[in-house]
Amino acid sequence: MSTVMDFTKQLNDFSTTFEQLAKVYDHSVQHSEQMENAINSYSHWITDKHHESFWADKELERSTDFEQLVLNLRQQSSLCVAIMEKYRAMKLQQGEVEIADYFKNIEECIEKEFGSFHVTSDSKVLLIGSGAFPMTPLLIARRTGAQVVGIDIDDEAIGLGQAVVETLGAGLRIHLQKALVQELAYTKEATHIIFSSTVAMKYDILDQLYSLTNEHVIVAMRYGNGLKSLFNYPQQATDHQKWRLVDNILRPDDVFDIALYQKASHAG
Numbered sequence: 001m002s003t004v005m006d007f008t009k010q011l012n013d014f015s016t017t018f019e020q021l022a023k024v025y026d027h028s029v030q031h032s033e034q035m036e037n038a039i040n041s042y043s044h045w046i047t048d049k050h051h052e053s054f055w056a057d058k059e060l061e062r063s064t065d066f067e068q069l070v071l072n073l074r075q076q077s078s079l080c081v082a083i084m085e086k087y088r089a090m091k092l093q094q095g096e097v098e099i100a101d102y103f104k105n106i107e108e109c110i111e112k113e114f115g116s117f118h119v120t121s122d123s124k125v126l127l128i129g130s131g132a133f134p135m136t137p138l139l140i141a142r143r144t145g146a147q148v149v150g151i152d153i154d155d156e157a158i159g160l161g162q163a164v165v166e167t168l169g170a171g172l173r174i175h176l177q178k179a180l181v182q183e184l185a186y187t188k189e190a191t192h193i194i195f196s197s198t199v200a201m202k203y204d205i206l207d208q209l210y211s212l213t214n215e216h217v218i219v220a221m222r223y224g225n226g227l228k229s230l231f232n233y234p235q236q237a238t239d240h241q242k243w244r245l246v247d248n249i250l251r252p253d254d255v256f257d258i259a260l261y262q263k264a265s266h267a268g
């Protein structure tokens with residue numbers, strides 16, 4: 001790529017591709033390969049350092065058209081990642097297991113998710129936005145023996161997710177449920193809470209969690225700023241009386257980063 005115009009054109013092309021792929025989703029695996037290719041190319045594109053100077057130029061320009069394109073891409077790519085998880089879950093049921101680059105990326109990240117705030121077998125983990133292919137619950141429960149509850153607002157994602165857990169996580173302490181944080185007694189018991197990066201309302205939910213959680217809880221907020229905000233909802237300021245940033249795990253080669261929060265009274 002040589003000019004900022006090429007940069008914008010490529011983003012417009014991704015936007016068209018994602019819009020079309022989301023539209024043709026028909027609850028079968030028909031278009032799964034195109035989706036996987038599109039998400040993989042986008043993941044590589046987002047983490048390509050050559051694109052950073054073009055991003056900086058566009059940010060300085062502050063054009064409303066470009067801002068709108070960024071918002072659209074974030075929304076469309078989030079929807080497409082959720083659909084891609086559904087494809088992966090359906091393919092697992094049909095006996096096919098493929099791990100696309102995007103998923104490898106997430107798996108590698110899980111080791112570092114809570115920095116020095118380790119998950120142990122006594123921990124109670126809550127994942128907000130567990131998706132149709134709940135890798136985070138599977139990996140945490142398998143590696144640590146912790147109890148994991150995953151919630152999602154999408155019925156189809158919960159149903160497919162439960163089938164994946166039955167297949168890959170038999171015997172693990174994982175429970176998936178369509179619920180909101182305020183409806184779960186478990187929210188108060190949770191020792192560790194993880195937000196999926198593509199949950200649009202994640203900072204509103206974090207604010208709400210202040211009164212719903214115990215004093216010691218640690219929250220891992222997956223996010224993406226700058227170029228990565230094309231694929232993730234970005235970091236936001238929190239009410240300092242409530243949540244304090246205690247660590248920021250930057251992962252230059254991966255699609256999202258992780259901000260860790262604790263209640264202000266515990267953050268030292």
Ligand SMILES: C[S@@+](CC[C@H](N)C(=O)[O-])C[C@H]1O[C@@H](n2cnc3c(N)ncnc32)[C@H](O)[C@@H]1O
Binds near residue numbers: 085130137197
């Ligand atoms: C890409 S998926 C899950 C990510 C991946 N499985 C992981 O382990 O990180 C994101 C999910 O968040 C869900 N979601 C979006 N907004 C939500 C909200 N407000 N509460 C709960 N889930 C939400 C979507 O329905 C989608 O299934």
